Amino acid sequence: MQGSPASSTRVNIRPASGKLGILTPGLGAVATTFIAGVESVRRGLSQPIGSLTQMATVRLGKRTENRSPLIKDFVPLAKLSDIVFGAWDPIPDDAYTAAKNAGVLEDKDLEPLKDFLSGIVPMPAVFESRYVTRLTNTTNVKSGKTKRDLAEQLRQDIRDFKAKNGCDRVVAVWCASTETFIKPGPQHATIEQFERAMEANDDAIAPSMLYAWACIMEDVPYCNGAPNLAVDTPALIELANQRGVPISGKDFKTGQTWMKTVIAPGIKARMLGLAGWYSTNILGNRDGEVLDDPASFKTKEEPKLSVLHTILQPEQYPALYKDFSHVVRINYYPPRGDNKEGWDNIDIFGWMGYPMQIKVNFLCRDSILAAPMVLDLALLSDFAHRAGMKGIQEWLSFYYKSPMAAAGLQPEHDLFIQQTKLKNTLRHLMGEEQITHLGLEYYAS
């Protein structure tokens, strides 16, 4: 044995034949940037920059073997040409109009795609303004006597979409607004209690949970790009396990938190101390407006705060990380639109306790960072499903600020550990040796 687990045999994986439907609850900035980008790549107008499934390679075997195929050539993923898009949104705008309003992409990129984007019209959403308070023009909404009725209508939408577009398979990625903060309660404890609560129109059952339930019931893997609970409850995890459907979440790891999960492991690797980390953002898109509501921001704040704690493990390293201050602010500032600006001030200390500061000023574009993640999550979740994987997909933690983990397990936040886990899962499923970097000949290139 040369420091690597014995090679596994390849798991039986159904081929990616036929069309793959990608459904997004939400047709706003992220979803339209994702759809426009895929179409632009399909027409040869852009490169899929930021997408691991399209651009990253994976090293196989020993370094001396010189085998580093592209992930998409190594793993049987659906092809971009086989993707069909659909969405739900309470705002009736088609994808072209929604993309224009979102203001992420410039006319020079949008206009050539107008014919295609105008054809994507959102299905009526399950929506209640009490869960997302800052939206207006929400006229494209389903009605039903109970939440269960509404969820059954979502199931019918999925079946109709699949039939109309001749899809072999469908996956869903939540790209809708962040809902208000809900704590898991007895309504989310078991499948029976969850279904009873749907029938009783219980307030603890948010629209995102109805989408998640409907998708799992229809054999549709569900990825949660926002921080609301949605599929992260014992009831829906159990349902996904029972029905053999992959699920993952929560909250795309794009801007400031992504930076944190890059920088914090570096500080810890060098055993430097942290006195405090202050993060502030200005953001002017609709997501920023929704997050201006304290109840929606609370949903977002929790995952943002937990990241540093889990990476730095203050219990294990009290001399370095006990009681560091961590403050996160998001301020809605309309002039910036989707182009967020974030500032981080990091107070660290080194040898003999001497203080130092790191300042990060990140001028990022949220939806440009999130769009390739939607693509990767959809393709990898579909692949996982065909490989017989079910329930929480921890190997997709790479994409999330607040990764779902099995009960009693701490989620992994370190981006580099997450990346290793992702690639090792692909190697394992394809019957290649996992790479542990233990032996010299296994040293990563």
Ligand SMILES: NC(=O)c1ccc[n+]([C@@H]2O[C@H](COP(=O)([O-])OP(=O)(O)OC[C@H]3O[C@@H](n4cnc5c(N)ncnc54)[C@H](O)[C@@H]3O)[C@@H](O)[C@H]2O)c1
């Ligand atoms: N862009 C990023 O970097 C990033 C990172 C992490 C998380 N997110 C999350 O992704 C989500 C989408 O972000 P965005 O910038 O596209 O926001 P957005 O406001 O532009 O779009 C959200 C869309 O969801 C719709 N919506 C609201 N409730 C809905 C429901 N119940 N069913 C269907 N549609 C519904 C809204 O009408 C809107 O069109 C947000 O929750 C955001 O917090 C984004």
